[in-house]
Amino acid sequence: MKFAQEFRKALQREAFPQKWVDCAIPYGQLKKCLKKVTKELQEIGLDKETLARLAADQHQPSSDNAPADLGFSYHLDVDGVKGKAAESARLRPRLTVFIHLEDGVAVDAKLSPSTRDFLQKLALSNTKATDSTTPADSKLFMPPAASSGDQEIPSSSATNIRQVEVPLVFDAEFFEILQNDVSNIGALQKEEQAKLEGQIVALGEQLGKAVEPSRGRKAKSDLDVWRQIFELYLEARVFFSSRESDHGARTTTQAVDQLKWFQDQVVQRKLIPKLKLGASQTAFENFVSINSALLAILKFQEINRIAVTKILKKFDKRTSLGVSSTFPVVVRSGRSLTSSVAQDVCAQMSTELISVVPQLDDYLCPICFAIAYWPVKLHCQHVFCSRCLVKMSRKNERHCPLCRSDTIMLAGLENFDADRAAFLRKYFPKEVKEKIRANERERNQEIFGPAHDSLHCCIM
Ligand SMILES: [Zn+2]
Ligand SMILES: [Zn+2]
Structure with missing residues (x-):
């Protein structure tokens, strides 16, 4: 099954709220946009084969005294005010090609005549635009001689190397769509997390009041049952494991299994019928539903993260621009798809809820x-x-x-x-x-x- 289909089905299967589905990564739209990016690059002769060749040459320095090999750099600049959240900053993809100019004429056997011509024109008309400094992270595809960031790098022969920034329309559009969506999901997630945390606080208060031992025999007895419930819950390590063998956050599939194990244990030990107070029974229902809600957020996050990874891989496959490793790094600095909702919510559960019932x-x-x-x-x-x-x-x-x-x-x-x-x-x-x-x-x-x-x- 194609991923686009799989993705749609996953969104339906989990029965996420419509609001969430509307926020999901627009995989189809991105795929269409990627087609335009590919076409745009092809039209100027920078198709994936050419770019792959240029990238590969970087790793093999020329043997003789020939001019440094031509290459390109591709990176995502973050335009935005410093100190502002990275999610509000705009990503600007920049493709810079290094060309050899010999007396103002582009020479390079690896490029087609029309591409040479195109880049040469850009180089000559854009002398000012190429003045920009080169960010440090663009070293990947840069010839060693160009790492100083100089616009013109003298070399042993009569040629010089010029950086040419290639203006791409659909490339920018692609990242605008992707980034917008990633930050929308981030905002949605923040909202849902706040809702969940509010519910946890309320439940903690409700439970604390119900099982306060001075309220009598029933409260004391329920407190004991809750202690067993939370003991099982902690043992289930639904969202995290602290054991050495499987340390760290769990996948959602594991979390589903662990949550099920917890609920099964509660049923097997007949703990719910042992709760004598109505408030306790309701509290248990709320507790389970908070866990399910957290699980849903994590599932949504996970399938969107997969969608982003897939579309970036596709992007690289079609363009050879190598973005799948840089995009997550750029975006990770903000609270987006990679933030640790599970960690935050679980920490809150233990301070607001589980601590209401002290553990021996x-x-x-x-x-x-x-x-x-x-x-x-x-x-x-x-x-x-x-x-x-x-x-x-x-x-x-x-x-x-x-x-x-x-x-x-x-x-x-x-x-x-x-x-x-x-x-x-x-x-x-x-x-x-x-x-x-x-x-x-x-x-x-x-x-x-x-x-x-x-x-x-x-x-x-
Ligand atoms: Zn001591
Ligand atoms: Zn002792």
Whole structure:
């Protein structure tokens, strides 16, 4: 299937909003415009074969003292005010051909007589226009002798090299269409992202209120279920992976699979029926729909990115101008197709939403791996359970096991973190009770010996 067709089908299949579809890369229009670009270049004798030959010659410096080989440079200039977003700047493609002039006459066997004639006329009439400085990124196709940016480069023979900027109408049009569209998609994406972030904030507030433990038994029970939901969600790593084996952003296909895995797990563990509050049930629906919306944005972004890559490849195939490597670089500096919506939205989900339901993992003592209760915050800011610190100081261990600073012996009553203790009692009552019991058991064993536990049972 041709890509144009595939692209259209992909847009239909995903059932994107019409507004998005209207913004999609106009692949067909660009293809038509590319035809005109090709024709324009052919008419002046700079067809893809000629340009490819010129480019290839750059890599083979001439053996004898012949004048530096003729070549061309092609780059996209960014016209625009400095400091302004790159998306508002205009791209101006510039094709510069280097020709040899011998007494004002173009000589080059690689060009057809009519092309030589055309370039010679341009060179002579455009003496002023060629005065422009050459940007540094045009080195790719430049003969070494021309890298100084001089308009006329003296060489050992009687010839000199002239830079001629070739005016191209449809080439400029092509990039105008493409760039406009890329920046439209960027704007749309920004808008959708803002919408999504608003929804996340609202959901965070809604959820925070619903499961606030002081609201009663149902809230406490729901809080526990939400903790399991978010644990699964974090494990699913829907949009990113932090694992070494597959580190980084996921493709949308992977994200679809991961999101499905998460939803399946929630169903399998019958977590939704366990939510006792209506507000919790609604919150879960909203949570899933925010994730689906983010996924849709990423899918739209992905297929448009493919469309851009495809059309640029086609451009290079038809013209040999080598633009597919420069366009993404020029555009990447702006927030366009390559910006990290997923990263931004996920970061927001974790600060606004997932943090509403504290995860036990964040409150464990790094020594005993149980909840850090009573919490003691050392002067180095690391938190441990009081029990572990007592044991360490008995062994005369002075240094914090996390940062090695000499803080353990300095810990006093003022290091007991009462706020954190209250927070832990509120959000992890079960774990706190368990930890208190374990601490007591340990202390009793220390006092009465290891047999204490079984003895205790006998008495009961
Ligand atoms: Zn501990
Ligand atoms: Zn420390």
